[in-house]
Amino acid sequence: MIWFQDFLNYIKHEITTPLTLLYRKILDEGVVPNDWREANVIPIHKGGYHNTASNYKPISLTSQLCQVFEAVVRDEIVRFLEKHKLIKYSQHGFRKGSSCLTNLLLFLDKILLSVDEGYCANVTFLDLAKELDKVPHQRLLEKLRKHGIKRKLLRTIGDRLRKKKQRVCIKGKWSNWTDVWSRVPQGSVLGPLLFLIFINDIEEYVHS
Numbered sequence: 001m002i003w004f005q006d007f008l009n010y011i012k013h014e015i016t017t018p019l020t021l022l023y024r025k026i027l028d029e030g031v032v033p034n035d036w037r038e039a040n041v042i043p044i045h046k047g048g049y050h051n052t053a054s055n056y057k058p059i060s061l062t063s064q065l066c067q068v069f070e071a072v073v074r075d076e077i078v079r080f081l082e083k084h085k086l087i088k089y090s091q092h093g094f095r096k097g098s099s100c101l102t103n104l105l106l107f108l109d110k111i112l113l114s115v116d117e118g119y120c121a122n123v124t125f126l127d128l129a130k131e132l133d134k135v136p137h138q139r140l141l142e143k144l145r146k147h148g149i150k151r152k153l154l155r156t157i158g159d160r161l162r163k164k165k166q167r168v169c170i171k172g173k174w175s176n177w178t179d180v181w182s183r184v185p186q187g188s189v190l191g192p193l194l195f196l197i198f199i200n201d202i203e204e205y206v207h208s
Contacts, residue, residue: 004064023069030155036066039166060188070189086147090203094192132195133183137161140198147197
């Protein structure tokens with residue numbers, strides 16, 4: 001059995017030109033194909049009771065060609081943000097060379113420095129429950145605009161987020177299609193970067 005990704009890789013030389021034309025047309029018009037708006041959601045068990053819906057993480061499975069397009073867009077946005085140093089140093093999630101480990105090491109260094117100098121350190125822990133599911137699209141697009149993402153690319157991303165439909169798939173059974181009015185899709189290529197931009201300014205409103 002040949003997986004679709006393997007098939008795309010096998011015919012990559014034949015489809016490079018038509019895909020380039022397709023992606024260029026999408027960016028020029030700011031409109032994505034309708035089938036890119038549909039996602040099959042696969043629930044992944046995180047832990048706890050299997051009969052509790054909140055114990056599952058929804059992963060959106062979208063078109064492979066859409067994921068290739070998102071990967072190209074993501075890489076260009078990351079290069080732009082890094083070049084102009086628009087992502088704050090304190091953000092460690094979804095960044096190359098950064099992770100939970102680098103975040104914890106930096107945090108530990110600050111705590112130990114405070115202890116050595118005799119200061120009291122106050123720590124606030126935020127657990128953002130279902131954070132990707134609660135991102136309002138208009139506010140996200142405004143933050144993208146403030147980060148310098150404008151015109152054709154902003155229209156394309158906005159169109160990618162709007163008028164989406166999804167259904168849940170479990171063991172070969174499907175639910176009815178339902179409209180999605182907010183959220184950054186988990187499982188998408190562009191989703192983590194969009195969420196990073198959305199929370200990039202969070203520390204500006206936290207003062208000691």
